[in-house]
Amino acid sequence: MTDAPLQTVTNAARLLKAFLTREESLGVSELSRRLGLGKSAVHRLLTTLAAEGLVEQDLHTGGYRLGLVVFELGEAVRVHMDLHAAAGSVLAHLREETGESTQVGMLDGHDVVYVDRLESSHALRLFTETGRRVPVHCTSSGKVLMAFAPEPVRERYLATATLARHTPHTLTDPGELRRALATVRARGWADAVDEREIGVASLAAPIRNAHGVVVAAIGIGAPVSRFRAIPRKRLARTIVEAGEAVSRRLGWSEEAPVLEKES
Structure with a gap:
């Protein structure tokens, strides 16, 4: 057994908590810097969370914010x-x-x-x-x-x-x-x-x-x-x-x- 799935969940939770700063939106680069994760890993996390409605992308800025499911x-x-x-x-x-x-x-x-x-x-x-x-x-x-x-x-x-x-x-x-x-x-x-x-x-x-x-x-x-x-x-x-x-x-x-x- 491996703890890789648990690490993924941990990273997803850390990503969601990054939005507690209440900024209007956060981009992939900024989230990558704050979390200490590669941009590709952050992008995969965001894509998965967006599919579940936990985050959503601002089509004008390209940044992400919390989705309605979190509310x-x-x-x-x-x-x-x-x-x-x-x-x-x-x-x-x-x-x-x-x-x-x-x-x-x-x-x-x-x-x-x-x-x-x-x-x-x-x-x-x-x-x-x-x-x-x-x-x-x-x-x-x-x-x-x-x-x-x-x-x-x-x-x-x-x-x-x-x-x-x-x-x-x-x-x-x-x-x-x-x-x-x-x-x-x-x-x-x-x-x-x-x-x-x-x-x-x-x-x-x-x-x-x-x-x-x-x-x-x-x-x-x-x-x-x-x-x-x-x-x-x-x-x-x-x-x-x-x-x-x-x-x-x-x-x-x-x-x-x-x-x-x-x-």
């Missing part, structure tokens, strides 16, 4: 940081109020990624670590995120996703799942009981940003035995209120117009 990555980081700060105390309060594990999930393709999680204090509890991916179609967070996704995103998912059967209760028919997502949009929350794993239940509600766009889902996960002991409507109301609390911390208000997230 999008920066926005993604900001959203995650803002979400973590906004959700932290709400997650803790929700865990205290329900006694169950609480979590925040975000949509990534056909999966939900848990970006924040607090574990229940019960001896019998669920172990789903932060960063874990779970399928959209058989989780409450996934149903919330897909239900409130732009229609083209939702329809593309229903047309292309593999709706794997994890238990006898998993929704595997696209038409049935479409109807379930419509119900989620109408009532404002989703649940999943025995759908991903027998004996496991969850309930989730949306988190909106300042524009009213659903960017995440907040919910609880619990063994079915304890989940069924709490009246469903009361639990749903508690979690919807938690989602609204996080949303307000992100700048949302009920009076604000809802802008549809770009598909």
Whole structure:
């Protein structure tokens, strides 16, 4: 094995960091001088990064600047940081109020990624670590995120996703799942009981940003035995209120117009 690919990645990272000086654009010669690399090597790096949208060339000067993808990555980081700060105390309060594990999930393709999680204090509890991916179609967070996704995103998912059967209760028919997502949009929350794993239940509600766009889902996960002991409507109301609390911390208000997230 060789570390040559790692060196290439290191050089690409160094090149991108060269733009932190906030100069309007940098040419191949100047980047070569600053990085201590040959012009041909810098040109190859720039060509590769440009193909991925990380840099772009100014056709008038021939120089390079950061591309829009870098801005999008920066926005993604900001959203995650803002979400973590906004959700932290709400997650803790929700865990205290329900006694169950609480979590925040975000949509990534056909999966939900848990970006924040607090574990229940019960001896019998669920172990789903932060960063874990779970399928959209058989989780409450996934149903919330897909239900409130732009229609083209939702329809593309229903047309292309593999709706794997994890238990006898998993929704595997696209038409049935479409109807379930419509119900989620109408009532404002989703649940999943025995759908991903027998004996496991969850309930989730949306988190909106300042524009009213659903960017995440907040919910609880619990063994079915304890989940069924709490009246469903009361639990749903508690979690919807938690989602609204996080949303307000992100700048949302009920009076604000809802802008549809770009598909």
